[in-house]
Amino acid sequence: MKKSKRLIRFFAIAWVAATGCTPAHKTLTPLQALQVALPPQTVTIKLTGYKPAAERSFSNIFVNNFSVKASQGQLTYSSARDGMPDTLKLAHIADYNFGTGSAESAVPYFPDLVLYLAGITSSSQSxxxxxxxxxxxxxxxxxxxxxxxxxxxxxxxxxxxxxDKLYIGLNNNLFDNDGDGIPDYLELRCGLNPANPNDANLSIAGDGVSNIQKCKQGIPVDENANSQPNQLFASKYRTTVQSDGTTAFSVSNLPVLNGGQDNFIAFHLTELDNTTQKSFLFTAFYILPAGSAGQTFSFAYWANQQGMTPQNQGLTPL
Amino acid sequence: MKTHRVSSKISATLACVSLVSLSCNENTLTPLTQNEFANLHYVNVDAQFCTSEPENSQQKIKYLFLIDHSASNQPLFGSPLVAGDDNNTDPVGARRYGPLVQFVNGVIQNPNPSNLTSFALIDFNSNAYAPGYPGAYVNISAANPTATATTQTFDTDPNDFLNTYVIPDWEGCFNNSGQSQNCLGTATNPQPFDVGFTNYQSALAAAQDLIYNDLEAEATSLVTPPVKIDYVIIMVTDGFPNVASPNPPGYTPQSFSVDLQGVIQNIINYKSNPTFGPLISNISLNTAYYYPSAATPDQNDENLLQQMSALGLGKSQVFGNGSSVVYQSYAPVSRQVKYNLADVWIENENAVWWDNGQLMLDSDGDGLPDLIESQLGSNPFVQDSDGNGVSDLVEYRAMGKPCKDASCSPANRNPYAVCDGLSPSTDASGNVTFPYSAKDGLNDCEKLVLNGTQANFDSNGDFLPDLMEFKANLPFVLGASGAFLNPYGDPLNNYQKLKAGLPVSISQAKVLNFNTRQITLEHVQSTTPDNQCYHLIAGSVAALNGGNSIKISVIQNTAVIDNVPILQTAVRALNGMSDSVYFVPTDFK
Incomplete structure (x- = not known):
C-alpha cells in the first residue's frame, strides 16, 4: 500500500514538474490524525459601545473561555479555570500537590500553572x-x-x-513584559514565554497562523490551525465600527463544556497611548449560567471613556 | 482509511490535470531561470521528535550572610533588665550560629551540585567587618561603595567556610557538629564581638562591595554558556539600626529612605547592568528579625525590615520567642526547567535562494551556489575552499570574495586576526577547523568575523538560527532582525516566507511557478509525562538534484523564568529515487 501511494505521489509531482503548472492547492495535504465527531457547543459573546479616549488607540481584544482547554483534538474541562485541565491536575496530585478546586490549590498566592511550568514540586513548594x-x-x-x-x-x-511576576523574573509593573501584545498571564496559559518578545509572532506549527492569533482564538500554538478539530474549536472575531463612532466586538464559536454552566469567560482588552506609547490592559469576566450553549450574550463595554475604571469587572448581560 | 488516502491523491492529480487545461496561461508559466528550474522537483519531509525532558535547573547559588554583632545581643546589656527590653537577644550566638552551621552542612545534600553553591559572611555592628577580625573595621558607606570591606570571597567549600569564618566568629562556642566547646560568650561572659551600634547601611554597602567584586571576577572568567548566579543575601538582626552620634554623644537611628534605600537599589540594579545582568539569575535581600524572648517584636523594626526586603525582592521573616533563625527558609526554590517547542525549521542544504532571487544548486551546502562559486573561483564542492576555517559564504559576505586570492591557494589564505584567541585544529594538509560552540552551523571564528554571538545559535533572539538567517542575507546579530519585516509589502513577511520555502530577497509576486511548502504539525504520544512529542510533515520542499541534504532545526524554549532557547538539529540525505526523507527522534542532536 505504501509503495503504491508513493508511486502515485511521485507521478503527480513528476507531472507537475514536467508541465510546469502549479495546481491550485499546490501540495498533497497529509491526512489529519485528529478528528472530532461532533462540533462543540459554543456561545457567542458581543461587546458594544467601546470607544477609546482620544489619545488612545485600540490594540487587541482577547475573549477566552477559561474553563475549557483545547488540545490534541479534545476540549478538556478546567474546574479551577486556570489553564490546567482537571485531568492534568489529577495526574499531578502526588508530585505537585494539585487540587482541581482552585487556581492556587498547592501554595497560597502561587498559581498551580506557575508551579507546573516552573517545575516546582511539592518538596520545594514550602x-x-x-x-x-x-x-x-x-x-x-x-x-x-x-x-x-x-x-x-x-x-x-x-x-x-x-x-508571582517577581518570582518568575517579570516586572510587576507591566502587564506585558516582553511587549509582544499578549498579556503575561494569557501568554503563560497559551504555552508561550512572557519574557520573550518574539514568540507571539512565530508560527510554531508552520501553518502561517501566528501564535498570538491562536492564543486569541483559543487553539493550541503547537498544532495546526487548519486541522479539523482546531477549525471547529477556533473562536471567530468580528469588529464593527458603529455609526455612533463606537466599536462593537463579536466573538462567535466560543466553545463551552457542560452546556456552558459555570464556564468562565475572560475579557482582556489592550490599548496604546498614542503619545507615550504606554499600553493599558482592561479586564472583565462573565460566568455563564446553565443552558448557555447556543446562546448569544451581549455586554456593554465596562470601562469608562478614559478606560481607567472600573477594571476587572464582573459583567452583567444587556 | 488508506484507500481514502490513495484516492484523494488520485483526485489531487486529476484536479491538477483539469487545472492545467483551465487556468494555466503564458504569463504565470514563465519560469524565472529555465536552467535551474528545469531540475526543480519537490520532496516530502516526515519527522518525529520530542521536546527535551525537564532537567534540574542549574545555577550558582551564592549565600551572603550579614550577621548582627551589636551590643544588644549581650545579656545584661543596659542592665538592669526590664520586661520588654530589646536586649539579651542572643547571648551565646545560638540563635544566629547554631542553625547557620547546620544549614551550611545541610546544603551539600541539595540537588544542586555542591560546587555551584558558595558562602560568604559579613559581620556588622558599628560598622561592617570581615568575620573574626573586629579590629579590621573598614568604614564603608553608601557614598563610598567600592571601598574594600573585606578580602573575603564566596567560598565553595562548606567545611572551609565554617572553619575559617563561622566557627571563629562564633567564639568557638560549638564545633562543627554543634557540640559545646570552650565558649567565650556565655550568659555571664558575653561575647567580646557583640559590641557597639547597629549599622545596617554599612552592612549593605559591604554586601554591595562583595557582590560587585564577585561579579567582576565572574565576568572575566566567563565560561560559556554561563551558569547564572543567584545571590541570596540574608540579613540577620535583632533590630534597631543606629549609629553613634558624636555631638551630642548618643546614637542616631537609621531610616529607610535616607540611609538604606539607595544602597539596596544599587545591589538590585546589578540585575539590569549590561555587563553583570546576563550573569545573574536573581539577587534577593532577605531579612531575619530575631527579637528577645521577653518582648513582642518592635513594630518599627519589623516594618523597616519588611520595607528593605520588599525593595530587595526577598523574604522578611520574624523569629521570636527565643527561636533560632531558619536559614533553610531562604534557600532558593529548586525547580525543574521545562521546555516548550518554540519553532521548527526545514532547509534543503543543497538548494538555496541566492541574492538575485533564483533558486540555485549548492552542492557543498555552504550557502554559496555552485554557479556563483565557479564565477568567483572557489570550489563548489568544498565549503571552505581555502581551508582557513572560514566558509566560502562567510568570506564572500565579509570580504566580497570567498578566498583571499582567486586561486584559493592555502598559502595565500586570509588568516582573520580576530580569531587569534581561538584554538583551531589543523589537519595534515594545513586545513583549519574552528570549534563550534553553537550548533547552528557557524563556527566560533565565523561568528567573530560576522559579529555574531559565539555561544548563541540565535544571536538576535528571533528564533531563526544564525546560519539560516545569514544564508538568507538577513541580519542575525544582536539588536538587529529582519524576521518580521515585509520590505515588498507581500502577503507574507520574511519569517513566513522562510517557513514557506520562499526567497526573502525578491517580492513574492516575482516567484512564479513554485510550490510553497505545506507543513503539518501534530501531537503524538509523549515519551514522558512532562514532554511533548510531535509528528511533522512537510510537503513541497524544493530540491534541485538527486543528493539533497535536508536539515531540520528544532528550537525549544524554557516555559518560564529562564527564557533560554536550545537548538537541536538533524540532517538526512534524500536517497535515490525516493521522494521523502524520514527523521526519527534519535536523529535530533
Missing part, C-alpha cells in the same frame, strides 16, 4: 513566599471573583499577583 505587600496585581493582570460553586462562596484569584 520555600515560596509572597510578601504581604505583593499579594495583589499592580497591573490588572489578575482576576478576583467570588466562586459560588463552593459553600460558603470563596474569593478566588486567577492570574499573576505581583509576587
Amino acid at each position: 520555600l515560596l513566599y509572597c510578601p504581604p505587600s505583593q499579594t495583589l496585581s499592580s497591573t490588572n493582570d489578575l482576576f478576583s471573583y467570588i466562586d459560588t460553586r463552593t459553600s460558603p462562596p470563596t474569593t478566588q484569584y486567577l492570574g499573576l499577583r505581583d509576587c
Whole structure:
C-alpha cells in the first residue's frame, strides 16, 4: 500500500514538474490524525459601545473561555479555570500537590500553572513566599471573583499577583513584559514565554497562523490551525465600527463544556497611548449560567471613556 | 482509511490535470531561470521528535550572610533588665550560629551540585567587618561603595567556610557538629564581638562591595554558556539600626529612605547592568528579625525590615520567642526547567535562494551556489575552499570574495586576526577547523568575523538560527532582525516566507511557478509525562538534484523564568529515487 501511494505521489509531482503548472492547492495535504465527531457547543459573546479616549488607540481584544482547554483534538474541562485541565491536575496530585478546586490549590498566592511550568514540586513548594505587600496585581493582570460553586462562596484569584511576576523574573509593573501584545498571564496559559518578545509572532506549527492569533482564538500554538478539530474549536472575531463612532466586538464559536454552566469567560482588552506609547490592559469576566450553549450574550463595554475604571469587572448581560 | 488516502491523491492529480487545461496561461508559466528550474522537483519531509525532558535547573547559588554583632545581643546589656527590653537577644550566638552551621552542612545534600553553591559572611555592628577580625573595621558607606570591606570571597567549600569564618566568629562556642566547646560568650561572659551600634547601611554597602567584586571576577572568567548566579543575601538582626552620634554623644537611628534605600537599589540594579545582568539569575535581600524572648517584636523594626526586603525582592521573616533563625527558609526554590517547542525549521542544504532571487544548486551546502562559486573561483564542492576555517559564504559576505586570492591557494589564505584567541585544529594538509560552540552551523571564528554571538545559535533572539538567517542575507546579530519585516509589502513577511520555502530577497509576486511548502504539525504520544512529542510533515520542499541534504532545526524554549532557547538539529540525505526523507527522534542532536 505504501509503495503504491508513493508511486502515485511521485507521478503527480513528476507531472507537475514536467508541465510546469502549479495546481491550485499546490501540495498533497497529509491526512489529519485528529478528528472530532461532533462540533462543540459554543456561545457567542458581543461587546458594544467601546470607544477609546482620544489619545488612545485600540490594540487587541482577547475573549477566552477559561474553563475549557483545547488540545490534541479534545476540549478538556478546567474546574479551577486556570489553564490546567482537571485531568492534568489529577495526574499531578502526588508530585505537585494539585487540587482541581482552585487556581492556587498547592501554595497560597502561587498559581498551580506557575508551579507546573516552573517545575516546582511539592518538596520545594514550602520555600515560596509572597510578601504581604505583593499579594495583589499592580497591573490588572489578575482576576478576583467570588466562586459560588463552593459553600460558603470563596474569593478566588486567577492570574499573576505581583509576587508571582517577581518570582518568575517579570516586572510587576507591566502587564506585558516582553511587549509582544499578549498579556503575561494569557501568554503563560497559551504555552508561550512572557519574557520573550518574539514568540507571539512565530508560527510554531508552520501553518502561517501566528501564535498570538491562536492564543486569541483559543487553539493550541503547537498544532495546526487548519486541522479539523482546531477549525471547529477556533473562536471567530468580528469588529464593527458603529455609526455612533463606537466599536462593537463579536466573538462567535466560543466553545463551552457542560452546556456552558459555570464556564468562565475572560475579557482582556489592550490599548496604546498614542503619545507615550504606554499600553493599558482592561479586564472583565462573565460566568455563564446553565443552558448557555447556543446562546448569544451581549455586554456593554465596562470601562469608562478614559478606560481607567472600573477594571476587572464582573459583567452583567444587556 | 488508506484507500481514502490513495484516492484523494488520485483526485489531487486529476484536479491538477483539469487545472492545467483551465487556468494555466503564458504569463504565470514563465519560469524565472529555465536552467535551474528545469531540475526543480519537490520532496516530502516526515519527522518525529520530542521536546527535551525537564532537567534540574542549574545555577550558582551564592549565600551572603550579614550577621548582627551589636551590643544588644549581650545579656545584661543596659542592665538592669526590664520586661520588654530589646536586649539579651542572643547571648551565646545560638540563635544566629547554631542553625547557620547546620544549614551550611545541610546544603551539600541539595540537588544542586555542591560546587555551584558558595558562602560568604559579613559581620556588622558599628560598622561592617570581615568575620573574626573586629579590629579590621573598614568604614564603608553608601557614598563610598567600592571601598574594600573585606578580602573575603564566596567560598565553595562548606567545611572551609565554617572553619575559617563561622566557627571563629562564633567564639568557638560549638564545633562543627554543634557540640559545646570552650565558649567565650556565655550568659555571664558575653561575647567580646557583640559590641557597639547597629549599622545596617554599612552592612549593605559591604554586601554591595562583595557582590560587585564577585561579579567582576565572574565576568572575566566567563565560561560559556554561563551558569547564572543567584545571590541570596540574608540579613540577620535583632533590630534597631543606629549609629553613634558624636555631638551630642548618643546614637542616631537609621531610616529607610535616607540611609538604606539607595544602597539596596544599587545591589538590585546589578540585575539590569549590561555587563553583570546576563550573569545573574536573581539577587534577593532577605531579612531575619530575631527579637528577645521577653518582648513582642518592635513594630518599627519589623516594618523597616519588611520595607528593605520588599525593595530587595526577598523574604522578611520574624523569629521570636527565643527561636533560632531558619536559614533553610531562604534557600532558593529548586525547580525543574521545562521546555516548550518554540519553532521548527526545514532547509534543503543543497538548494538555496541566492541574492538575485533564483533558486540555485549548492552542492557543498555552504550557502554559496555552485554557479556563483565557479564565477568567483572557489570550489563548489568544498565549503571552505581555502581551508582557513572560514566558509566560502562567510568570506564572500565579509570580504566580497570567498578566498583571499582567486586561486584559493592555502598559502595565500586570509588568516582573520580576530580569531587569534581561538584554538583551531589543523589537519595534515594545513586545513583549519574552528570549534563550534553553537550548533547552528557557524563556527566560533565565523561568528567573530560576522559579529555574531559565539555561544548563541540565535544571536538576535528571533528564533531563526544564525546560519539560516545569514544564508538568507538577513541580519542575525544582536539588536538587529529582519524576521518580521515585509520590505515588498507581500502577503507574507520574511519569517513566513522562510517557513514557506520562499526567497526573502525578491517580492513574492516575482516567484512564479513554485510550490510553497505545506507543513503539518501534530501531537503524538509523549515519551514522558512532562514532554511533548510531535509528528511533522512537510510537503513541497524544493530540491534541485538527486543528493539533497535536508536539515531540520528544532528550537525549544524554557516555559518560564529562564527564557533560554536550545537548538537541536538533524540532517538526512534524500536517497535515490525516493521522494521523502524520514527523521526519527534519535536523529535530533
